[in-house]
Amino acid sequence: MDASDGLPTPRRYWAIAAIALAITMAVLDGAIANVALPAIARDLNASPAASIWIVNAYQLAVVISILPFASLGDILGYRRVFQAGLLVFTLASVACATSHSLVGLTLARVLQGFGAAAIMSVNAALVRFTYPHRLLGRAIGINALVVAVSSAIGPSVAAAILAAAPWPWLFAVNLPTGTLALLLASRALPHTERSPHPFDTPSALLNALALGLFIVGAESLSAGSALGSFALAGGLVAGFVLVRRQLSRASPLVPVDLLRIPAFAFSVVASVCSFSAQMLAFVSLPFYFQDVLGRGQVETGLLMTPWPVAVAVMAPIAGRLADRFSAAVLCGVGSVVLSIGLALLALLPTSATSVALGCVMALCGVGFGFFQSPNNRAMLGSAPRARSGGAGGMQATARLLGQTCGATLVAFSFRASASHGPTLALGLGACFAAASAVVSTLRHHRQVDVQAPRPG
Template sequence: MPRRLWAIGAISFGTALLVLDNAIATIALPTIAEALDVPQASAVTIVTVYQLVLLMALLPFSALGDRIGHKRLYQSGQITFVLASLLCFFAVNLPMLLAARAAQALGVAAVLAVSAALLRRIYPSAALGRGLGLNSIIIGSAAAFAPTVGGLILALGSWRWVFLAAAPFAVLSLAIGRFLPAPPPARKDYDLAGAALCALMFGALIGALELHVHGSAMSLTAPLALAGLVGTWLFVRRERGREAPILPIDLLSKPAFALATTSALLSFVASIAFTLSLPFRLGSAYALSPAEIGAVMAAWPLTMMIVAPFAGYLSDRAPKGLLGGLGMILCCVAFLLMSRLPTTFPGFGLLIGPLMLGGVGSGLFLAPNSHLILSSAPSSRSASAGAMISTTRLLGSALGATVLAALLASGLGHGPGPALVAAACAAVAAACSFANLKA
């Protein structure tokens, strides 16, 4: 039992660094733009490059983890992250910082690609839900406190320290990493061509989407999108029939896995489109200060932190599809309540109440749905299943941001539009979860 506790600690520190590093850099963007003397639009690439590289590398790294060993890849990723964090600290211009952020993303992708597979090895199958619930607490707490930590760093020191904030978690995880399980790697060749096609697919398609959202010319976005579509066709064609494909077509052919993955994707589209719209709506419609907006928005992740462990515990005993479906129904109701807010300030209670309800829904959904995805895959494919959870989160985030950008461009982003779109996505996600009622 003590060995398992140390292993849980190593995974927990690794999860904390992933969430903190992804969330904390956003706070520093205006300060970095001023310090490096670049436009704020250019500074945003610090986040977009990181997320794009992460999305491109996740599935190829999950296959690499099967080839060289999950523990080895996990710790190699943490070492890469620490070294890249030092490069971020010493960056003297934007290109150098972007290169270091890309290296950080590669390290994080290596960690994230196999963390769920390691989690499945650490916990017995009867307690996997509790493990995923604990993981959800860490994700929620890190996301909730990242803005505060980032603001404190900027108030006391240089923006450069923001990129070192998560490094101690990697060091701590490495220090106790010898307790992590080390299953023998699979003896199979690594599909390098498939990994390259996977990176091309996500890089070109999401890159074209990002460029289109930011108003780039069709002469640039159209060829990139075409390259992505051709890459997708070649990639899917190559992966069909392979014993352990990088894109887990074998797992997606299983209804339970496909439905749970679709539900996860829609839930992330809904939450990101809605969450990113809140500062615009609360600021423009109700003239709330940034501190007030932050306090209101914290209600969602803080509530989710409380609910997540109970949902994880229940997912070991109750139908996971039922729990996920109920969670998405609560989120749908929360979004609809937010869409019905009056044009004049309704009071903090009417703002925070629906957000807490949404936090309950998210907490009830995340751990059981992740449990369902992992348990639908054989243990030999745990890394691919876990990487799909992370890929759907990142892809859903990118699509949610694109949906909001389209609503803002059409003049519908400051009112109830984002909440109504989020409610529709949550309703379909609930239907997918209820279709897995026996799981």
């Protein structure tokens, strides 16, 4: 069945359930390993520094392969790439659970990252073909809700599993969940038309080199390593060659053709700015609460909770509103609220009560949730349906680049000032959120926003 304008019910609900289960696993496994790193390092006789690769290997594999998998989705069909990614992710989870060495676990995490990238790369495209265009904002809101809840419960899920079982069970639980998602996907996901263009292997390798060197270089620079400059320069050179190669192609792996669409380009820039602001806050806030405000670990965990909870509440509401009102206006309002919230966090006195801090954290979550769904809708809806894979891949890449930029800037802030680093990072986050608001305002003034439902 060709999903020309969404799937009928109840098949639509089974399809979104399969997508939600897969995304939940991919997001959770990007975070739960952090909690278990000390236990894993002890069990595998690895140093803390070496054990960090259990996290980095997964993240790097995801970043360098999202756009190639998105291109494969256009060529082979989004359903096939999603199912293949889900199968690889599930089997790699079993390999993680049965690993007995740091090298074996790291290699399994690389495979797991490739599976997660395949899922994430075509996730948005599948959502677009699962729901009718008039309900696209609602569908994206549901997707944002799943991501927000998964991010919020990640540490809690990891702590609960580790309280009852050893660390391999963090990965073993993906076997029944992945099997259920595969069964649902095989019966419910939409079939889509395929693009006849061949896969561009040289561009895929250049993409991996550019993004890999850029991220490694940025992280090395933030740690004070001079080698980071060479890696960063190499990434920029590879990126320049990659973009030059893509300009002459009808269906480029890096969607430079979509970046010529103003609505899409504005949405990508706004997304990078907003996710940079979010990551600047998420990485610096635990240090801010404990080192600056003198709160304990338990209270810090509780104070971090209102933000993702507010995102989970606002994302589906904002998604529904985006089906009726200008996404540019909604994004601008959300970014302004986020900027105000981050500025308030940086300016609050050390005597601020936990209730006041919790309210400001919720305000930040409301702003980010109000931005995310409309912006994703504008990004996806502005691309031709035949390029949904490229649009979804770019959406995920913009999010990951923003998060990488934010985390790197936190490290620079801490190096710039040991005592005021967290406050400086929050101030930078407020600036990035304000920049996102400016970009959204420019998009509205140029009337490039996707507003009313229209054929893809």
